[in-house]
Amino acid sequence: MEQDGSTLKPSGIRGDKDASGVERVPGLLRLFAPGKALAVALPLRGGELELGRGSPALGEAQDPRMSRRHARIRFDGRRFWVTDLGSQNGTFVDGEPVPAETPREAQRVIRMGDSLFVPCADVNPLEQQGVVTRNGFVRGPALQTLLEEVARAARLGFPLHIHGESGTGKEGVARAFHENGPRSAGPFVAVNCAAIPQTIAERLLFGARKGAYSGAEADAQGYLQAADGGTLFLDEVVELDLSVQAKLLRALETKEVLSLGAAKPKTVDILICSASNKDLRGLVASGKLREDLYFRIGRPEVTIPPLRQRPEELALLIQREVQQVAPELGLHISLVEACLLRPWPGNVRELLVETRSAIQAALMQGAQRVEARHLSPSAGTAFSAAPPPLPAPEERVLPREAPSRARPIEADERARIEEALRQQGGNVAATARALGMHRTQLRRLLERHEIAIPAGNELE
Ligand SMILES: Nc1ncnc2c1ncn2[C@@H]1O[C@H](COP(=O)(O)OP(=O)(O)OP(=O)(O)O)[C@@H](O)[C@H]1O
Numbered sequence: 001m002e003q004d005g006s007t008l009k010p011s012g013i014r015g016d017k018d019a020s021g022v023e024r025v026p027g028l029l030r031l032f033a034p035g036k037a038l039a040v041a042l043p044l045r046g047g048e049l050e051l052g053r054g055s056p057a058l059g060e061a062q063d064p065r066m067s068r069r070h071a072r073i074r075f076d077g078r079r080f081w082v083t084d085l086g087s088q089n090g091t092f093v094d095g096e097p098v099p100a101e102t103p104r105e106a107q108r109v110i111r112m113g114d115s116l117f118v119p120c121a122d123v124n125p126l127e128q129q130g131v132v133t134r135n136g137f138v139r140g141p142a143l144q145t146l147l148e149e150v151a152r153a154a155r156l157g158f159p160l161h162i163h164g165e166s167g168t169g170k171e172g173v174a175r176a177f178h179e180n181g182p183r184s185a186g187p188f189v190a191v192n193c194a195a196i197p198q199t200i201a202e203r204l205l206f207g208a209r210k211g212a213y214s215g216a217e218a219d220a221q222g223y224l225q226a227a228d229g230g231t232l233f234l235d236e237v238v239e240l241d242l243s244v245q246a247k248l249l250r251a252l253e254t255k256e257v258l259s260l261g262a263a264k265p266k267t268v269d270i271l272i273c274s275a276s277n278k279d280l281r282g283l284v285a286s287g288k289l290r291e292d293l294y295f296r297i298g299r300p301e302v303t304i305p306p307l308r309q310r311p312e313e314l315a316l317l318i319q320r321e322v323q324q325v326a327p328e329l330g331l332h333i334s335l336v337e338a339c340l341l342r343p344w345p346g347n348v349r350e351l352l353v354e355t356r357s358a359i360q361a362a363l364m365q366g367a368q369r370v371e372a373r374h375l376s377p378s379a380g381t382a383f384s385a386a387p388p389p390l391p392a393p394e395e396r397v398l399p400r401e402a403p404s405r406a407r408p409i410e411a412d413e414r415a416r417i418e419e420a421l422r423q424q425g426g427n428v429a430a431t432a433r434a435l436g437m438h439r440t441q442l443r444r445l446l447e448r449h450e451i452a453i454p455a456g457n458e459l460e
Pocket residue numbers: 136137138139164165166167168169170171172173235277317348349352
């Protein structure tokens with residue numbers, strides 16, 4: 001690793017192209033200015049940028065806590081370097097102070113005064129498209145481009161498959177698909193296939209006639225009939241048993257649904273949208289997904305990037321949540337900085353749930369602002385077998401390792417679940433809601449960690 005960034009030439013900065021042949025522009029994402037979140041691109045034209053109070057690059061969101069000549073940022077073609085120019089309030093990289101006049105590699109987050117910056121290998125998309133919030137949905141450049149593709153598929157009446165980690169916003173994208181399609185005036189029916197007990201999946205999907213099974217006292221329509229004239233969103237579609245997959249394929253191909261116990265099928269007109277956090281092709285190869293169903297629902301496919309690859313949305317998501325839940329509270333820079341340093345394996349869902357918990361903690365303590373100290377220590381690090389690596393600046397913006405403050409993930413996860421169960425008096429449904437997950441997912445985690453459900457709550 002280079003010891004001194006100031007000796008490096010800014011070679012290879014221009015002329016580096018992205019996949020579509022557009023020149024990459026390295027720079028900083030400014031994600032916080034005094035008192036408010038934002039998402040503004042600061043390109044490093046010529047590979048270097050000096051920042052301070054009054055800098056034109058800071059635009060109207062000036063920062064009185066920055067010195068006039070605060071710090072210099074350089075990009076050497078691979079890495080970003082920050083040099084504090086003897087500022088009064090200091091410069092911090094990932095929360096650590098940077099000694100004056102000594103170049104320090106800028107890894108994830110740079111703090112100067114009340115401003116936060118994240119180094120990014122290509123700020124062009126943000127410069128061109130910005131981050132917009134529509135219908136409460138925060139959309140950075142990647143999501144905007146993806147939604148254009150989704151709208152195209154919808155207008156053409158194609159099925160759509162959405163791939164993405166849990167909590168990335170697949171249902172929101174599915175709703176956008178519905179709203180842009182020819183059946184937008186019809187119903188949008190969302191079905192979480194992972195949460196359906198497989199023993200009753202068939203009757204929930206296709207419906208049942210009175211008397212079809214013991215206890216069927218009236219005709220019950222299935223999700224496919226309920227979505228007639230609209231869109232059926234099948235989340236985690238691969239969790240359906242192969243026999244149910246076969247029946248689903250038949251219904252999609254013939255546009256007819258045969259309810260359990262019915263003699264005649266009913267015609268349905270639905271647009272299908274499916275989602276999964278797994279790779280469908282791999283599941284076909286391992287025999288868990290029928291190949292013919294894959295060809296019917298698996299394309300076109302869009303992939304929602306995980307939140308750790310979309311830091312430009314993170315601060316605005318937190319701010320939106322604070323404004324919605326407790327508009328009287330201010331948002332402190334420390335909360336945004338702490339969140340930018342965590343990988344968020346549970347993505348937007350986890351971020352919003354943890355922000356809400358931090359808001360509650362701030363309100364209980366009578367604080368004026370929600371700060372990092374209100375955030376749970378394990379927030380943004382748990383609920384995965386291993387923490388996902390944060391991308392390095394040259395890959396996107398953030399580095400490889402998980403934050404060093406993270407406790408071992410498994411122990412963390414167990415402790416978090418136990419704490420949440422305790423807070424909710426052992427009520428499984430309430431605990432799942434508090435943790436921002438489905439009951440079925442929580443049950444699996446309870447089993448995995450061998451956590452006993454308090455007596456009396458087993459059936460909730
Ligand atoms: N870009 C966004 N802006 C605002 N809210 C968002 C955004 N993305 C996701 N959310 C919110 O995060 C939560 C999780 O999103 P969603 O349920 O769509 O995720 P998902 O990918 O379908 O998750 P899963 O795979 O676990 O079902 C929801 O409350 C949703 O409103």
